[in-house]
Amino acid sequence: MADQLARHAAFDLVDRMNELIRSSTTDMAPSMMRVPLEHYNSQERHERELQAMFRTTPLCAAPSASIAHPGDYTTREVLDRSLLISRDAEGEAHVVLNYCTHRGAMIANGDGCTKRHACPYHGWTFDPAGTLVGIPGAEGFAELDRSTAGLVKLPTVEAYGFIWCILDPNGSVDIEADLGEFGAELGRWGYDSFWKVAVYDHVFPANWKTTMEAFSETYHFPYVHGASIGPGVIANTATFDLFASRHHRLGAPLTPMRAHAEGDAEFDPVWHTSLLYWKCPDLMLANTPMGVEVVQVTPTLDVGQTRLRHTMLARSAPTTDEEREIALAMSVPAANAITLEDGPTLSTCGRGLSEGDHSHATIGRNEPGVQNIHEQAQRALGEIA
Ligand code: FES
Ligand SMILES: [Fe+2]
Known part of the structure; x- marks a missing residue:
């Protein structure tokens, strides 16, 4: 555990995060992005994404x-x-x-x-x-x-x-080639010694990209999670980094980090930050003070439906029944945030992106993680270099 904390990835980001907090801003993409609604609702396009991204990638x-x-x-x-x-x-x-x-x-x-x-x-x-x-x-x-x-x-x-x-029984899985330098980044956390607290399965009536988008920004936290986990996060404030030109990391400061940014507290990587990782195309990791939330997002064959498995892992196994009970109790707010808050919101997005008469979704400069999801999908389809 001490080892894990000593090499905590947040130490690399603390200066950038402090600067964002002091300036009330976030890392920005170079420009806004317009995503045609057919990227969310075309069955034909969906089938090409399944082939290019999900059947041929680890x-x-x-x-x-x-x-x-x-x-x-x-x-x-x-x-x-x-x-x-x-x-x-x-x-x-x-x-x-x-x-x-x-x-x-x-x-x-x-x-x-x-x-x-x-x-x-x-x-x-x-x-x-x-x-x-x-x-x-x-x-x-x-x-x-x-x-x-x-x-x-x-x-x-x-x-x-x-x-x-890899879903192709005749294929091969070269995880090092797929992860590139992202492997070493994941390796910093020691996830292989974490302990499973709880697992929740969901089915949402929304495209897989819509679902994944919700885990690539903290812009929505005051609105969707305003009465629950939202106040714990400095919303719409995060560093953004790409790994292997594909996977990404968001460094999101938690509310207690404001005191550090203002010079009133020592930096505490565990209690001051949440680092979010997207491993393209299906895995999102939200590191929290308790451990990590593993969010696995996979499409169904229907363009407008997604499965999400939410697994909560604690940093180490409990040694007493009391510790086990505490771990379970602490997992409830995060579970509810998806079940009761993100889920119903995403269901309305699913409708809006298939029934809406507007021509495109607009992704802000403040949503570089969301932009990256779309860029990777477009790259897999050969639409951008
Ligand atoms: S034993 Fe499996 S289908 Fe008959
Ligand atoms: Fe959310």
Whole structure:
């Protein structure tokens, strides 16, 4: 822990953040951006984005902490496919398609811990790597080469506290090439030793970019979160940096940092800052004084629908029941901010961006993170260099 704090990324940003606070401003993009509404509502364009961004790029299957122990597993829907994410007895993480090779039933639901996944239909069993290990009434399948009947594996690698996979079973996952210098930045936080507090799944009737936008600015905090977490943040004030020309970091000062900027307090990176990271295209990390909120945003096949998994991680596991209760209680306001505040707002954006008669959305110079999401989508489609 001391190590993590000593190399806290906020130390690199403290002078820039102080300057922004004193000047009541934020890092700015060079110009405003106009985003045609078809970027949010064209099904044809959506399918090209899925291919160019989501099927061919490493995605975050899960934070390592969500399946911390041998046998732990979780399931998720990604691009309308069910994924089973498991850790085997040796500690290796696997991502497989959650469909039985007998007659297709889904093997697992939710999350849990098991040495063997038993299909609920006829009881075929698979190990965490997806290998077929048992068939009731095996004489009916004497001709079956079991080595060909395992669950379909997706290329998977675990690094920096996350399990990364690529949705193409025949592809390969080169996470270092994808992250570039962003890998070292993620590595500063020691996410692989964090502890899972809680997980929430959402489905929003809005495009994936609309959903991701909400986690790339603090401009909306006084309005959407004004009666909850908003007062804790110095809104519309953040440093902005790109990594590997693709992923980004926002350095957002929290309200107690104002005293430091005015010379009245020592800088405390944990309690004074929230660093937000976007790993293009599907992962947002919001570092908080308690730990990190992991926000995984993936489209469905429908241009106007998004799935969001919100996992709260604490910096370390609790050592007593009381600490566990405190961690859970402290996670509630952040969970509610998405469930009760961002979610309903994003649903109205989904309507406005598909039903509105205006020609484009207008992204301000003060929203460089939002602009970057659109730039990366346009770059993936070959529209900009
Ligand atoms: S569908 Fe899975 S055992 Fe039959
Ligand atoms: Fe929000």
